[in-house]
Amino acid sequence: MRSRPLFIASLAAPLLIAASLTVVAQASAPTPPAGWSTVWVDDFNGPANTLPSGANWIIDTGHAYPGGPGNWGTGEIQNYTSSTNNLGLDGAGNLRITPRRDGAGNWTSARIETQRSNFKPPSNGVLAIESRIQMPNVTGNAALGYWPAFWALGSPYRGNYWNWPGIGEFDIMENVNGINSVWAVLHCGVNPGGPCNETSGIASNRACPGSSCQSAFHTYRFEWDTSISPNQFRWYVDGQQFHTISQSQLPADTWANMTSHAGYFILLNVAIGGAFPDALNGPTPRAETVPDRPMIVDYVAVTQRGGGTTPPPTSPPPTSPPPGGGGNAYSTLQAESYQEQGGTGVEATSDSGGGQNLMGLGNGDWARYSAIDFGSSAAHQFVGRVASGASGGVSGLVEVRLDSRSNAPIGSFAVANTGGWQSWRSVPANISAVTGVHDVYLTFTSGQPADFVNVNWFTFGH
Template structure:
């Protein structure tokens, strides 16, 4: 699922043949949901989610961000792909099914508006250590719909380079790994690499470097299949590999790309993972030869995800580019944990960048008057929190300063506390600044808002936390 419009001209002929073959396939019973497989010998589990939970509940907010609307704030419209649906957080569009699966369901309203869902991991540091292999895997059943009724369906399981968060205009240089893509109910999985520049460049954008094949045994739409991507830093030159049900069908070697392109794609802090079901857009339109979805497209056929897991070859500690994942408590994120600034649910006006602060990872930057960050489900517990601390830096010029403010449940609510900040000596010159706040209990949406009398950027934020004293 690219973040810019793609046309897939080179794959059109293959797709047409596969459409013809789809009608010849006999459907088989859907396999029962399975747990995340045991970690293979010689590997370490980095992260996983097997989507266990009660039917009708949303995916874990500690692990997943649910995207909404028609694009990231400040990013390209229609998610850069021309897709038409409105992504929502409604459990009608995205929820657990009670049988160990995540269910993403596209719906069409009486007025013709399409809604669906897109989720992405909070973690954005998936990257193999030097000399090791990273394996990203999901067990997925594509929407069980084919033919005219499937026109416009575009499910995907993919990864984006972490620097895309908060920028939204640096694609494809930061890299994109499409682990599983499918359109229009065709019995085929596409694996694609996006990199370099757009249009053209070493990855032939907007098409990318891709390959496709039919799902082994049973059709992609009629059964669960396992889709896997491997990033191999043990091989010389390094390798990227794509698999379906353990059968490799695509690879890209470091030797195929120039050094600058490879470094831009792999030299940052890592990748975050995404699952979504788009409706319409450049890819399904190109293969259908018409705009999609059409009047014949039938809503309500879900994408089912049994598990997503990430392993790394070797044993022992697994290095990460991002500090420890924020702990959670029943009811949300623990307010007394170290909440990483880049793990927001929404933002306005900011970017995410690599930090040199202790622990590495990323910080939120380019913050100026009127910008804000939103964090959902922050649980303060029953003992009132009375202090706020934030790790901040500023390279603002002399005379430029501003306020870092904390608000609850609305960006326009009265601040419960704030502190002033002027230049600290540089945008990566960090200090921890405390502020008293009015006592807070319970679970809230926390907004960090930023106010300044000057239009220039005045602060970067790495992390924040709350305490009783």
């Protein structure tokens, strides 16, 4: 999803077209201050007119996730592409996302999201997500419909595009229509209404310090603090805090639903049109809206302070169930260690840790894992380590069923091509609450006969 705040606070932005201004970005992310350590960073260093690192970023394309809400759930009109015409490094340490308009009036732009989806603070620590960005340098009527953003979505959204906003969304920087203002928004709970007043969210905004948001780089930062009680979310621009939400402001289940899953992935995009820009200035874009004004991103960095160490997504839990069945649901369940199967095969894996993976899984295939113990504290999440080299248009569901293959799934996620049959990704999904000991079935369902997924391991979480 994306935020759609209709909240507007003390905006005083003249509708004038700003002159172009060249600003030089720093070459790399700053060194974290004492007590902080780097979790993940991309400085966007590389040759001009090349795409950002595929090891770091997924490029979203089209008008929706496969099976997700149309127009990305927000009414935005552009088509996202993987073309360097819309998305590319500039050779000077920056990423540029540039909306374009063709002669027929069709808009294109770009949207990327991190491969990693487990960004969250260490226990009793703080996580910070930060970027130095110059918004598209366009204002007034020429900017109507521009919607740049730097934000994060809860990992269970991947593969299940209908669980927003319960899984949480942190909008670290949003802007529309070239207004000299940065919006910070939390989305949570249920839609419409709920504790976060959806679809607006809990929002605050302010003008950028000093130079306008459009004419210069500014640093946008979000902190998730579990070192204090109640926990806090905090938003900053150029080091100045302007939005805070405390755990005590929200119902306990709402807070838990957005903070107890595997973590968050980070997104950067420039949308054109949609609910937020339209809410401020009527239908957008307009004939006077100009294309070709990029959002320029110097770096994205994730840092942490205190607590333990956040594990990388390729590190599964440390133990495996015995080959004869019986195992802890919260340990690693190696996919090849089934007790019964139909239609599957195994092969050596290149994934971290080695071993084997289930291969070539398609519609109707399945595997059973006997006597898996979920304990007395209910599991609410399933995470599968998957890869796919399926051809375009081929996708399917990885489903979890209990005790019988004919029982309804308790949860599932969708998967399509991940970049290759050994290009691995950890994908989370919400499941119905489970306690006790059960036979666990992985089942695979697709509308096409072709194989669509490999599985290396899976596990469950609270």
